[in-house]
Amino acid sequence: MSAIFSPISLTVLCLLVLSPTICSGSKILVVPLDGSHWINMEVILQELHSRGHNITVLRSPESWYISKNSSIYTSIDVLMLEERDKDYYNRMLQDVMDCLKYPAFLQTFCRRHVITSMFTQGHDVLARSAVSMFDDKVFMKNLQDAKFDLMLTDPGLTTGVLLGGYLKLPMVLNARWLNSGDGHFSIAPSPVSYVPVSGSELSDQMDFLERTKNILHYLQAVVEQYFIINPPYSVLFQRHFPPGTDLVSLQHAADIWLLRADFVFEFPRPTMPNVVYIGGFQCKEAKPLPADLEAFMQSSGEHGVVVMSVGTLVSALPWEVTEAIAAAFAQLPQKVIWRFVGEKPSSLGNNTLLVKWLPQKDLLGHPKTRAFVAHGGTNGMYEAIYHGIPVVGLPLFFDQSDNLFRLKVRGAARVVEARSLTKENFLEALTDVIETPCYRENIQRLSKLHRDKPMSPMDTAIFWIEYVIRNKGAAHLKSAGFSLPWYSYFCLDVAAFIVAVTGTFIWALFFMCRILCCRRSRRKTKAE
Amino acid sequence: MSAIFSPISLTVLCLLVLSPTICSGSKILVVPLDGSHWINMEVILQELHSRGHNITVLRSPESWYISKNSSIYTSIDVLMLEERDKDYYNRMLQDVMDCLKYPAFLQTFCRRHVITSMFTQGHDVLARSAVSMFDDKVFMKNLQDAKFDLMLTDPGLTTGVLLGGYLKLPMVLNARWLNSGDGHFSIAPSPVSYVPVSGSELSDQMDFLERTKNILHYLQAVVEQYFIINPPYSVLFQRHFPPGTDLVSLQHAADIWLLRADFVFEFPRPTMPNVVYIGGFQCKEAKPLPADLEAFMQSSGEHGVVVMSVGTLVSALPWEVTEAIAAAFAQLPQKVIWRFVGEKPSSLGNNTLLVKWLPQKDLLGHPKTRAFVAHGGTNGMYEAIYHGIPVVGLPLFFDQSDNLFRLKVRGAARVVEARSLTKENFLEALTDVIETPCYRENIQRLSKLHRDKPMSPMDTAIFWIEYVIRNKGAAHLKSAGFSLPWYSYFCLDVAAFIVAVTGTFIWALFFMCRILCCRRSRRKTKAE
Structure with missing residues (x-):
């Protein structure tokens, strides 16, 4: 147990229990999801901290993004997910690209199944960690005694919802995805x-x-929920929750x-x-760029700049895709800033600046920016919308294809599948988005x-x-439908x-008619 | 035609067409519903007027509440509904009370049917008036040329939705009820x-x-929509709208x-x-009362005052009910202000003040007010909630039973059915609401x-x-589901x-198995 919950965690919890009067605001327990989701939680925590709330964050000891020490929250180390090697998401990308071997109709089902299957390992670890956590009576007692006013969690990680349900805390979900897909479906x-x-x-x-395809996707999601996502948690629910509790019922108990x-x-x-709805809540007006980047932007003249970033999880696209992208960029009259990790492509042009990190929001809000080449992560899409920059999308996995598709049908993006990307088709899409005014007009309308x-x-x-x-929950906003059996x-x-x-009534009517008819015909026969 | 649309209406319209630059704001065409619904529209129009918008209101020449001349809007007289005699709603109340002769389970169905049937006459007139209006090419051309920016209407009256759909105007509905019930159901x-x-x-x-009862109520509503409400409009739709248009499809086209x-x-x-959601938007903090009313309130001492009003449509409750209420009031230590039209009850106590009109909102917001005796109209219920005054409800018809039931299940009201009201049960309910703290606590929590x-x-x-x-509609918020056949x-x-x-697949599998089995058994037979 001590390997999972360090003595420091317990000391922090005890302090929280013993000194409730220290906090000027309310006591908020936060269970965030790591990676790009943490960006969405941290901006909220900053705001809550500035309003005097006392924030406690549960984090994995080896978290990539969630710092142990922070001026805005107290952290408690809890083993939730195993550390993943850096190639984890690249392998997932390979599996997703392998779905190409199936007929077109089946590819979306395959891609969805790859993601869910890879999540399954995560759920095994999450469920085992949760059992250990809930079994630790001292830790749970301390959490209970800390008398938090709220559980704020991203339900993409199940730990927060489980803990909120167990502690019977008022609960707010900062959500986009559940493991079964878009949170709306729950x-x-x-x-x-x-x-x-x-994923459809x-x-x-x-x-x-x-519509047939959509229904089959829905059935796939239901099957995955009940046969892949739920089972690892059965021991936890049997041991620590009332009968009938499952992940979905705990999600339904959330107040907002x-x-x-x-x-x-x-x-x-x-x-x-x-x-x-808080979509795009992390977006802000652009801040001035560092001097060197500003000079680069200005050097682009009237042609402007293309910004490229494919997110935080995949460190590198396949080599041949990278080369094709670099070669296409080299032919643009625009300058290009490319967030890039890995070996420098041989076809890289002089107009392209490779950087390990870029101030994405500030670049998208810069007047010289003409297009955004992105993988289609939700945060990037809302930033593109906020700043009105048209998109060339290279979807990799998760919700990225769905996201880019949404911009595409609104005439604000072109999508090039990484699996079939060539220098020519990428250059054509880029040039189209930069030179045809309607893409810019459409995204600026959005x-x-x-x-x-x-x-x-x-x-x-x-x-x-x-x-x-303030109101210790929002019971009056919660649907009574969730308490009904299906x-x-x-x-x-x-x-x-x-x-x-109705059947009985019709049968009785029919039966009576028959009796009446028989009697009448018998009378007739007698009379004859 | 001239009897319906006066020459003045046409002059007003022509002025609107010819002088578009006079308006400082946008041009809003408003089709309100008369009676208590006008209160809900007028407060919005006042606000819109103060923000510089140019408002044109279509009204019936004989409207009870909607003034012809106003400083905040220009009116156009259009015959929409026939003038109803003062006893119209009293007769409806009698029919509703006659539903008592049915078994308890069926009474709500009967009450709903009485209301819908009485509306049927209204729809006949509305549909005929609409046909006349739409047939008047000059009038419609003038409306079209006036280039309104918005149709703002209460869909409780169908004229606004029909006109908005025909003129293809962006449309905002200020709604609670459609003729088929709560607007949500559409x-x-x-x-x-x-x-x-x-109505359930x-x-x-x-x-x-x-749940069985609820489903039967739902089926009743569907049947009424298609067989009672829709048919009168068929001539209008055939003559002036594309095939497939009906009332429901026009409601679905509303932007907000x-x-x-x-x-x-x-x-x-x-x-x-x-x-x-704008429930309670008409509520405001209480203004000081006129001196005589304030003196009456203060004379109540620590016991406080009961306020009674049963709305604008029914001028008098049945005589024996009125007598029982007056007798019950007479036994209260509280003082009572009763909005009352008709012959003074013989059992009236000295503590009861009868008035023809009362400043309801200001009385409900007065610190001496202890309880509100009301018929359960939506406006009154939201005013009771806003000011935190517990309710004794005497539901008559429309949504009043449903409204009072909502406050009752939240522990903020007692309901006494007018049909079974006696001095004793009314006094018991009143005393309970005034003396048991939980009613006040519950409504103050709400x-x-x-x-x-x-x-x-x-x-x-x-x-x-x-x-x-601003955005010429809100197409991106409208569901695509409405365009699908059922x-x-x-x-x-x-x-x-x-x-x-699936069936074909199983059948084929079964068929193949059978063939294989037959062949095998033939071979066996041969071998033997």
Whole structure:
């Protein structure tokens, strides 16, 4: 146990328990998800800290992004996920690209299955870690005694939802994804006739075959939820929760879902009263660039600059793709800033600057920026929308194809599949996006709509977090439908009852008619 | 035609067409519903006027509430509904009370049917008036040439939705009720397992029998929509709209639904991205009372005052009910202010002041007020919530039973059915509400939640109206599901296809197995 929860964690917890009066605001327990999701949590924590709240963050000891020491929160080290080697996501990318061997109709199913299967290992570790954590009575007692006012968690990692449910804390989810896909599918009715399932790469306007594909994707998600995602947690639920509890029922118990979505980007769909939309909440006006980058931007003259970044998880695209991209860039009249880790491509042009890190938001907000070459991560997409920069997308995995597809159908992006990328098709897409005005016009229209809000997404997020703290939950916004068994939710029991009653009535009527007819015919026979 | 559209209307319209530059703001065409609904529209129009918008209101020449001359809008007289005699609603009340002769389970169905049937006459007149209006080419051309920026209408009256659809104007609905019930049922998925149908007097927590009742209410609403509400408009749709248009499709085309609801009051249920909640938007802090009323309030001492008002449509309750209420009031230590029209009850006590009109909001916000005796109209319920005053409800018709039931299940009201009201049961309910602290505590908790909003409901309403004007609609918030035929919406076509394919596959498998088995058994026979 001590290997998982260090003595320091316990000391921190004890301090929290013993000195409740130290905090000027409320006590918030935060279980974030690592990687790019941490960016989405940290900006909220900064704001909550500035408003005087006392924040405690549970983190893995070997976290990539979540610092142990911070001026805005106290951290507790808890083993949740095993450290992954740097090639983990590159192997996943290879598996995703291997899906090409299947017929076109099946490829999205294959890609989704690769992601879910690789998550399965994560769920095994998460579930085992959670069992160890919940079994540690001292640790759990200390957490309970700390009397937190709120659990704030990203449900992409299950630990927060499990802990929030166990501690019976008011709970706010800072969510985009659950392991089963878009968070909406857990919380709101999702008619599959016009709500595309995550990973299906479909829009809200589907023909017959697309709707068939969407339903099959939905069935795949349901099967994965019940046969892949849920099973590892069965020991934990048996040992520490009332009968009938599962991951989904704990998600349903959340008071507010801060969904990192916006209908400028998402297709319109049903939602629930406790879902609050904060898509793009991390976006800010651009800050001035460092002098060397500013000089590079200005050196591009009237042609401007292309910014390229393919996210934090995949360190390098396949070699031949990298070479093709570099060669295409070399032929542009624009200058290019490319966030790049690895061996320098041989075809790199003089117009292209490779950097290990770039101030993405500030570059996208720079007046010289003409296009954004991106993998399609949610944060990048909202930043492109916020600053009105058209996109050339190279989707890799997760929600990236779906995200880019959303911009594409709105005429604000071109998508080039990494698996079929050549210098020619990439250059054609780039030139098209830079030179055809409609891409820029379309994304600037989205930008205008996205910014046209009664309140900024960040202020909205903070309001609802504090709302849940103030009111000790938001029970009046939670649907009563979640407490029903599935056959009652869909009224199958009532339908069966109505059919049985109607059937009996019709049968009785028929039976009576028959008796009457028989009597009449008997009388007739007698009379004859 | 001239009898319906006066020459003055045409002059007003021509002026609007010819002088578009006179308006400092946008040009908004408003089709309000008369009666208490006008209160909900007028407060918005006042705000829009103060922000420089140019407002044109269509009204019936004989309107009860909507003035012809106003400093905030220009009116156009259009015959929409026939003038109803003062006893119209009293006769409806009698018919509603006649439903008592049916078994308890059927009474809600009967009450709903009485209301819908009486609306049928209204729809006949509305549809005929609309045909006359749409046939008048000069009038319609003038409306079209006026180039309004927005249609703002209450869909409780169909004229606005019809006109907005015909003129292809961006459209905002200021809605609570459609003729088929709660506006939500037209716009959002409404699982009948936990969403009570309007008029069913059920909550979101239903047992098996209640769910059966709810489904039957839903079927009743569907049947009424298609066989009672829609038919009168068929001539209009055939003559002036593309094939396939109906009332529901025109409602679906609205850009924003400002729903006069709040989940402090409504049961949580699915909603849509273009639904904005403005329940209680007409509420304001209480203004000081006139001197005589203030003196009366103060004369009540520590006991305080009971305020009674049963709305604008029914001038008098049945005589024996009025006498019982007056007798019960006479026994209270509190003073009573009763909005009353008719013959003074013989049992009236000295503590009761009868008035023809009362400043309801200011009285409810007065510190001496202890309870509100109300019929359960939506406006009154939100005012009671806003000011935190517990309610004794005497539901008459429309949504009043449903409204009071919502406060009752939240422990903030007692309901006494007018049909079974006696001095004793009314006095018991009144005394209970005044003396048991939990009623006051519960409604004050609702009041706290209702006021805890990032933005006032009125500011929210104005923001979204101007949003639709600024962006010429809100197409990106409208669901694609509405364009699907019902069998595609529910994916019945895809389900049939999947069943057929699976069935064929199983049959083929079975057939092949049979052939193989036969061959094997033949070989065996031969071998033997």
